[in-house]
Amino acid sequence: MRNSRFRAFDIPNSLLLRFPVRCRECEERMYVSLVRAMEISRATKTRRLERSVHGSGRGSTGSES
Numbered sequence: 001m002r003n004s005r006f007r008a009f010d011i012p013n014s015l016l017l018r019f020p021v022r023c024r025e026c027e028e029r030m031y032v033s034l035v036r037a038m039e040i041s042r043a044t045k046t047r048r049l050e051r052s053v054h055g056s057g058r059g060s061t062g063s064e065s
Contacts, residue, residue, distance in 0.1 A: 001040050004029050 004020035013019070019037040022029050032040070 001032075002044055003037060003041055 001021045002024055004022040006014075006020060010020050013031050017034040018031040019034060020029055021032050021037060021040055
């Protein structure tokens with residue numbers, strides 16, 4: 001799961017503390033609770049940080065000149 005872009009038609013759900021997320025496998029968009037959305041956001045930030053520290057692995061030889 002990852003957070004999905006917030007759109008104007010999401011406002012009624014946000015008033016109910018439900019926020020849009022998207023499945024990474026099937027790309028289906030759905031709504032989850034505020035707590036779950038925050039967990040997903042935290043996990044996504046951690047994943048990005050790990051990629052920036054370790055590199056994306058694309059085209060990297062592992063040595064710098």
